[in-house]
Amino acid sequence: MWVGTFHGLAHRLLKAHWRDVGLPENFQILDSDDQLRLVKRVMRALELDEQRWPPRQAQWWINAQKDEGLRSAHIQESGDGQLATMLRVYREYEASCDRLGVIDFAELLLRALELWRHHPQVLAHYQERFQHVLVDEFQDTNAVQYAWLRLLAGSVCRVTAVGDDDQSIYGWRGAKVENILSYGRDFEATHTVRLEQNYRSTSNILKAANAVIEKNPDRLGKKLWTDSGDGEMVALYAAFNEHDEARYIADRLHQWVHDGQRRDEAAILYRSNAQSRVLEAALLQAEIPYRIYGGQRFYERLEIKNALAYLRLMLNVDDDTAFERVINIPARGIGERTQDTIRQTARGSNATLWGACVELIATNGLPGRAKNAVAGFLSLIEDMSLGSDTLKLIEQAETAIERSGLIDLYRREKGERGLARVENLEELVAACGNFQPEHAEQPTLPQFLDQVALDAGDRQADEDQDAVQLMTLHSAKGLEFPLVFLAGMEENLFPHKMSLDEPGRLEEERRLAYVGITRAMQKLYLTFAECRSIYGSESYNSVSRFVRDIPSDVLEEVRLQNTITRPTSYAAGALSSDLGDDTGFALGQLVCHPMYGEGVILNFEGHGPRARVHVQFEEVGTKILILDSARLSAV
DNA sequence: AAGGCAAATGTTTTT
DNA sequence: CATTTGCCTT
Numbered sequence: 322m323w324v325g326t327f328h329g330l331a332h333r334l335l336k337a338h339w340r341d342v343g344l345p346e347n348f349q350i351l352d353s354d355d356q357l358r359l360v361k362r363v364m365r366a367l368e369l370d371e372q373r374w375p376p377r378q379a380q381w382w383i384n385a386q387k388d389e390g391l392r393s394a395h396i397q398e399s400g401d402g403q404l405a406t407m408l409r410v411y412r413e414y415e416a417s418c419d420r421l422g423v424i425d426f427a428e429l430l431l432r433a434l435e436l437w438r439h440h441p442q443v444l445a446h447y448q449e450r451f452q453h454v455l456v457d458e459f460q461d462t463n464a465v466q467y468a469w470l471r472l473l474a475g476s477v478c479r480v481t482a483v484g485d486d487d488q489s490i491y492g493w494r495g496a497k498v499e500n501i502l503s504y505g506r507d508f509e510a511t512h513t514v515r516l517e518q519n520y521r522s523t524s525n526i527l528k529a530a531n532a533v534i535e536k537n538p539d540r541l542g543k544k545l546w547t548d549s550g551d552g553e554m555v556a557l558y559a560a561f562n563e564h565d566e567a568r569y570i571a572d573r574l575h576q577w578v579h580d581g582q583r584r585d586e587a588a589i590l591y592r593s594n595a596q597s598r599v600l601e602a603a604l605l606q607a608e609i610p611y612r613i614y615g616g617q618r619f620y621e622r623l624e625i626k627n628a629l630a631y632l633r634l635m636l637n638v639d640d641d642t643a644f645e646r647v648i649n650i651p652a653r654g655i656g657e658r659t660q661d662t663i664r665q666t667a668r669g670s671n672a673t674l675w676g677a678c679v680e681l682i683a684t685n686g687l688p689g690r691a692k693n694a695v696a697g698f699l700s701l702i703e704d705m706s707l708g709s710d711t712l713k714l715i716e717q718a719e720t721a722i723e724r725s726g727l728i729d730l731y732r733r734e735k736g737e738r739g740l741a742r743v744e745n746l747e748e749l750v751a752a753c754g755n756f757q758p759e760h761a762e763q764p765t766l767p768q769f770l771d772q773v774a775l776d777a778g779d780r781q782a783d784e785d786q787d788a789v790q791l792m793t794l795h796s797a798k799g800l801e802f803p804l805v806f807l808a809g810m811e812e813n814l815f816p817h818k819m820s821l822d823e824p825g826r827l828e829e830e831r832r833l834a835y836v837g838i839t840r841a842m843q844k845l846y847l848t849f850a851e852c853r854s855i856y857g858s859e860s861y862n863s864v865s866r867f868v869r870d871i872p873s874d875v876l877e878e879v880r881l882q883n884t885i886t887r888p889t890s891y892a893a894g895a896l897s898s899d900l901g902d903d904t905g906f907a908l909g910q911l912v913c914h915p916m917y918g919e920g921v922i923l924n925f926e927g928h929g930p931r932a933r934v935h936v937q938f939e940e941v942g943t944k945i946l947i948l949d950s951a952r953l954s955a956v
Numbered sequence: 957a958a959g960g961c962a963a964a965t966g967t968t969t970t971t
Numbered sequence: 972c973a974t975t976t977g978c979c980t981t
Contacts, residue, residue: 426970796970
């Protein structure tokens with residue numbers, strides 16, 4: 322069997338048929354970071370103003386076209402100036418990629434599609450080879466993947482597609498839910514099996530999920546049910562700020578472990594990666610082991626990419642992407658000016674950057690100092706690669722980070738950061754030591770580099786340790802956990818404010834909420850923070866609309882002491898529930914806050930300095946504050 | 957060309 | 972806030 326992502330399989334195909342699709346044998350994959358660099362360079366060459374034409378936007382646009390299967394040649398140039406400019410960039414970018422022998426993620430799929438379109442005999446081979454195809458998460462396939470699949474299926478091979486339109490959360494990168502509908506039309510003799518009985522979650526959790534997703538129009542329509550019983554209520558915790566939220570989650574996890582449950586059966590899910598920092602800090606403090614998926618991936622880290630660039634240069638000095646990346650890292654006196662000269666020479670002589678350097682040295686095309694520096698770099702690379710092909714992979718990696726001066730550079734970098742980078746480099750060496758491809762005797766550098774390119778997966782060292790799982794909602798799709806926390810259930814964060822203006826985006830956020838809720842098997846906690854720091858300044862958000870959509874008979878609001886109260890109403894009864902015994906304040910007292918001004922104390926929760934106090938302010942309405950951090954004073 | 961400092965800028969989600 | 976950019980001096 323071939324098992325893998327569309328990208329992974331495409332890569333495998335292109336490796337086997339590089340000749341047919343016009344790629345060099347050792348083509349390199351551009352990750353989005355490399356891609357952005359290249360787009361930037363292309364745009365500079367076109368002398369486009371970076372302010373007026375943000376390179377990120379161009380990158381985005383190009384990828385969007387490729388996801389639709391459109392090359393620059395396919396796109397009609399209209400009078401639109403915006404489009405015309407993007408198209409120019411696209412053309413130049415395509416040319417640069419071809420020249421460099423590199424392909425980006427979208428190109429991987431597009432080339433694989435073209436391989437089959439233009440080479441019927443290759444297609445026939447694979448149609449014969451694969452009698453059955455199973456596609457999971459079918460709602461996340463894009464136009465190119467769908468076309469590719471149709472070709473593969475032909476009229477012989479049987480395709481089973483498994484998908485859920487309510488879990489389509491990758492529209493922003495070109496995924497087409499419509500593929501689910503097209504499937505019945507485009508493939509031979511299909512029939513549909515609807516799976517509505519859910520064997521994962523309790524009835525209460527499903528009710529919550531159904532209530533949230535029901536608000537979406539244009540669904541294919543389904544309603545999950547289970548016969549496994551109501552289970553526990555969905556819990557909602559209103560935190561004062563993100564630290565309070567994290568502390569609460571850590572607290573519940575502590576209890577969970579105390580009750581004899583496994584940590585790796587619990588997950589904390591969030592909308593954006595930035596939220597993980599605070600959660601990590603709280604878990605660290607509570608001494609709860611955790612593991613983060615996603616975020617900055619190991620092989621995408623600056624220091625790792627630099628080390629890999631040296632390795633690639635040792636293999637092939639004409640690798641321009643790698644060359645450009647590390648020619649002046651660590652700093653060796655080859656600045657912007659000199660690099661420009663090298664690039665221009667390369668362009669003029671139709672040579673690689675390495676070739677241009679050789680030429681410039683021979684023709685004295687550089688000022689003395691620059692010439693020495695460049696010559697120094699060339700001989701460094703030559704020395705490093707000399708005889709390195711007889712070394713073991715791990716020794717090659719050691720050479721790359723030691724002799725290049727990379728490791729010393731990061732050793733000198735002060736603070737936690739430098740330390741982490743050195744550790745990462747050491748981890749890279751270790752990874753080389755452990756690398757063992759499927760049926761290879763002796764692992765080689767090219768194999769390692771290939772594996773790294775796509776499978777940028779970050780296996781953290783202690784994989785077997787029992788640890789709480791942290792990840793974004795996107796990475797959680799397809800997984801399940803007995804205990805789930807959805808953190809940051811706030812307007813502007815989830816649904817994210819970026820998704821509010823464009824049509825259709827809110828629906829996608831809603832599906833994301835549906836995905837999140839349905840990850841939970843037994844117990845689901847929703848948490849939100851009334852106040853959260855974003856970019857260093859505080860912002861106040863109301864509870865997410867998705868929470869408000871959950872019917873109150875499956876939702877209970879939980880408080881610090883784990884007491885259950887009805888959603889915030891400050892009736893007379895509530896006022897007498899707690900006396901501000903040791904807080905130094907009393908109910909109804911007039912107080913002053915440095916930011917909110919004067920207000921009246923309405924309620925207390927908890928005791929001592931960690932107590933939460935509800936204050937009705939004259940200016941800004943009711944706020945819930947933690948006593949020891951709120952700096953309240955009596956008036 | 958390098959390194960230091962101040963100012964500006966940005967963050968959704970991923971192969 | 973944290974990182975990147977721009978501007979300055981050496």
